[in-house]
Amino acid sequence: MDARETLVEAAKARGSSLAALSRMIGRNGTYLQQYITKGSPKKLEEEDRRVLAQFLGVDERDLGAPKDNSYDSRGRNAAWVDVPRLDIDASAGPGAVNAEEVPFDAFRFSRKWLAEQGLDGSQLSAIRVVGDSMEPLLREGDEVLVDRREQPFRDGVHVVRLDDSLLVKRVASKGNGRFSLLSQNLAYPPIEVGAEEFAIIGRVVWKSGRV
Numbered sequence: 001m002d003a004r005e006t007l008v009e010a011a012k013a014r015g016s017s018l019a020a021l022s023r024m025i026g027r028n029g030t031y032l033q034q035y036i037t038k039g040s041p042k043k044l045e046e047e048d049r050r051v052l053a054q055f056l057g058v059d060e061r062d063l064g065a066p067k068d069n070s071y072d073s074r075g076r077n078a079a080w081v082d083v084p085r086l087d088i089d090a091s092a093g094p095g096a097v098n099a100e101e102v103p104f105d106a107f108r109f110s111r112k113w114l115a116e117q118g119l120d121g122s123q124l125s126a127i128r129v130v131g132d133s134m135e136p137l138l139r140e141g142d143e144v145l146v147d148r149r150e151q152p153f154r155d156g157v158h159v160v161r162l163d164d165s166l167l168v169k170r171v172a173s174k175g176n177g178r179f180s181l182l183s184q185n186l187a188y189p190p191i192e193v194g195a196e197e198f199a200i201i202g203r204v205v206w207k208s209g210r211v
Helices: 004-014 019-026 030-036 046-056 111-116
Strands: 081-093 103-110 125-132 143-147 154-161 167-174 178-182 191-194 200-210
Touching: 004 019, 004 030, 004 046, 019 030, 019 046, 019 103, 046 081, 046 103, 081 111, 081 143, 081 167, 103 111, 125 200, 167 200
Parallel strands: 081 125
Antiparallel strands: 081 103, 125 143, 143 200, 154 167, 154 200, 167 178, 178 191
């Protein structure tokens, strides 16, 4: 595959639109679409190419980089992983309407540290917390790292979709296909749901926030 085909396939595999990737690298939303379909620009600029390679988990050479000036996501020297910060809020309160999953920035993590935590950088994303229902564990403005891998359920803090809203709650199984969505703040009562009534987006595995 040439660089354009590689970009298209890698974006599909990551579940990201070309418009979202364009905005992630600070370009207008049509930038990469024009690169793919019209050949303009003829090649990606070095920094754009590097950011895209790191985010998509591909060898930068496959996006058109010179052999001696590239980021190889599979190489031993690929010590860092960029995890996208998505323009999405997960409500620790009444519920946040799901927005488009648009990366606007990234957190950079040590690949070794992620491996030590049993995490796969390609399956992680970071989103904001709004509301106070998860205080003191999570406060409004914190950003949480969400592990989106499909894995057997176990009780813990998850980002879930309920109706048209995203919530961050402690999810506990009650058996027989019933679950409780629990808040840390006891002012908020539990939400009782059946397995068919909500979807687990991912498990919260890390948080950032100001002291």
